[in-house]
Amino acid sequence: MKKNLLMWDETLFRDPEVFEIDYVPEQFNHRDAQIRELAFQVRPGLRGVRPQNTICRGLPGTGKTTSVKKVFAEIEETTKKLVPVYINCQIDNTKFAIFSQIYRRVTGHLPPASGTSFKQVFDAIARTLLREEQVLLVALDDANYLLYENEINRVLYPLLRSHEAYPGVRIGVIAIVSDMSVSLQSEVDARVASVFRPTEIYFPPYSEEEIHGILEERVLQGLYPNVLRPEILDLVVEQTMKNGDLRVGIDLLKRATLNAEKEARRCVEREDVCKAYEVSRYLHLAYSxxxxxxxxxxxxxxxxxxxxxxxxxxxxxxxxxxxxxxxxxxxxxxxxxxxxxxxxxxxxxxxxxxxxxxxxxxxxxxxxxxxxxxxx
Structure with missing residues (x-):
C-alpha cells in the first residue's frame, strides 16, 4: 500500500505551467481558419501600411485571446517594424491606463506617475512611431468592458484618427469581444464608426470532441503518465461542457491534480474532480x-x-x-x-x-x- 503513496517531495505535474489560464500552447488546434484570417488582416502592417481593423468575437473560452497572442508572437519574431501591443481591458479600462501601456511598449518605460497629460503621452507615442518608422497594432482584449465603462469612443477615436493629427502615423486595432449581446460596430459613435469599419472573425464554441482533444493534449504535456485515466478525462470533459468554457476544463485539471497530490495519491480519482469542480465552475464569477x-x-x-x-x-x-x-x-x-x-x-x-x-x-x-x- 505504501508504495502507491506520493512522497512529500514528489509531484504529479510534469509541467504545471501548461494549466495556467494565460499559457499559450505551441500546438494550437481547431482555430487555423481564424488565425489565417487574423494574419491576413494584420499583414499590411508588415509593409508599413495600417493594418485592417478587426473584431474577434465569440463566447469566453473559445480561443480568441490565444489566437491573437499566437499571431503577435509571430510578428515579434519576424519584424521590428510592426509593434503589437496587447491590452487586457478588464485590468486597464480607462483611456489613460490603456495609452500608458501603449507608451510603455513603444518607449520601453511607463510615463511619469503624475503631472503628465494624455496629450503628452500620445505625442511621445506618435513621435517614436514616426522616428522608428513603425506601425502600431493594438489588441483590446475584452473590449466590451470599455463599453460598460463608457470609454470605448474615448479610446478608439485617438487611435483610429491619429493620422489626422500626426501625418504618417499608422495604427490598427483588434477588438476582442466575449459578450455576444454586444455589437461593437453599432455601439461606437459616428465619428469612430466612419474610420473603424472592422472585419469580424467569429470564434464558435468548441465541440465536445475538440475539448476532449485539447484537454488530452494538456494532460500529455503537463502530467506524468497514468496520472489521469481516460475515464477521468471523460468526466472532466463532461463537466467542461456544462459550462461551455474551455478555461473551466483547464482549471479543473489543475485543481483535481492538486487534490490528488494533497491526498498523496499517484493518480487523480473521481472524487478529486468532483471536489475541484465546486471551485472551477465559478471561474467566470472570479474573473468578473x-x-x-x-x-x-x-x-x-x-x-x-x-x-x-x-x-x-x-x-x-x-x-x-x-x-x-x-x-x-x-x-x-x-x-x-x-x-x-x-x-x-x-x-x-x-x-x-x-x-x-x-x-x-x-x-x-x-x-x-x-x-x-x-x-x-
Missing part, C-alpha cells in the same frame, strides 16, 4: 469580480446580501433602497452598474409588466458564493 471597481463591488455585495435573505426576483427599486445608504451611490450611477452586471452575466435584468414596467433583478450565482469571492 476581479474587474470591478470598489463601489461596484459594494453594490454587488448589497445585491448578494439581499438575495441571500429572500431567494426571489428583486425589484431594482427595492435593491437600490437597500444599497444606497451603505454605498452612497445615486440612482443613475446605480442603474449604470446594474446594466453593467447584466452585460457581464453576473445577474439577470428584465422587466415585469403591470402598472408600468418594473425592473427585476436576479443573481446568476449562489449569493453566498458571490459574497465569498467578493471577500477574497
Amino acid at each position: 469580480i476581479r474587474a470591478l471597481r470598489d463601489d461596484e463591488r459594494e453594490v454587488l455585495a448589497g445585491i448578494a446580501e439581499m438575495s441571500a435573505r429572500d431567494d426571489r426576483e428583486m425589484s431594482a427599486g427595492d435593491v437600490y433602497r437597500f444599497v444606497k445608504d451603505q454605498v452612497g451611490v445615486g440612482y443613475t450611477k446605480y442603474y449604470e452598474m446594474i446594466r453593467k452586471f447584466d452585460a457581464m452575466r453576473l445577474l439577470n435584468l428584465h422587466y415585469r409588466q403591470g402598472r408600468g414596467r418594473t425592473r427585476l433583478i436576479s443573481l446568476r450565482y449562489d449569493p453566498k458564493r458571490v459574497l465569498e469571492h467578493l471577500r477574497q
Whole structure:
C-alpha cells in the first residue's frame, strides 16, 4: 500500500505551467481558419501600411485571446517594424491606463506617475512611431468592458484618427469581444464608426470532441503518465461542457491534480474532480469580480446580501433602497452598474409588466458564493 503513496517531495505535474489560464500552447488546434484570417488582416502592417481593423468575437473560452497572442508572437519574431501591443481591458479600462501601456511598449518605460497629460503621452507615442518608422497594432482584449465603462469612443477615436493629427502615423486595432449581446460596430459613435469599419472573425464554441482533444493534449504535456485515466478525462470533459468554457476544463485539471497530490495519491480519482469542480465552475464569477471597481463591488455585495435573505426576483427599486445608504451611490450611477452586471452575466435584468414596467433583478450565482469571492 505504501508504495502507491506520493512522497512529500514528489509531484504529479510534469509541467504545471501548461494549466495556467494565460499559457499559450505551441500546438494550437481547431482555430487555423481564424488565425489565417487574423494574419491576413494584420499583414499590411508588415509593409508599413495600417493594418485592417478587426473584431474577434465569440463566447469566453473559445480561443480568441490565444489566437491573437499566437499571431503577435509571430510578428515579434519576424519584424521590428510592426509593434503589437496587447491590452487586457478588464485590468486597464480607462483611456489613460490603456495609452500608458501603449507608451510603455513603444518607449520601453511607463510615463511619469503624475503631472503628465494624455496629450503628452500620445505625442511621445506618435513621435517614436514616426522616428522608428513603425506601425502600431493594438489588441483590446475584452473590449466590451470599455463599453460598460463608457470609454470605448474615448479610446478608439485617438487611435483610429491619429493620422489626422500626426501625418504618417499608422495604427490598427483588434477588438476582442466575449459578450455576444454586444455589437461593437453599432455601439461606437459616428465619428469612430466612419474610420473603424472592422472585419469580424467569429470564434464558435468548441465541440465536445475538440475539448476532449485539447484537454488530452494538456494532460500529455503537463502530467506524468497514468496520472489521469481516460475515464477521468471523460468526466472532466463532461463537466467542461456544462459550462461551455474551455478555461473551466483547464482549471479543473489543475485543481483535481492538486487534490490528488494533497491526498498523496499517484493518480487523480473521481472524487478529486468532483471536489475541484465546486471551485472551477465559478471561474467566470472570479474573473468578473476581479474587474470591478470598489463601489461596484459594494453594490454587488448589497445585491448578494439581499438575495441571500429572500431567494426571489428583486425589484431594482427595492435593491437600490437597500444599497444606497451603505454605498452612497445615486440612482443613475446605480442603474449604470446594474446594466453593467447584466452585460457581464453576473445577474439577470428584465422587466415585469403591470402598472408600468418594473425592473427585476436576479443573481446568476449562489449569493453566498458571490459574497465569498467578493471577500477574497
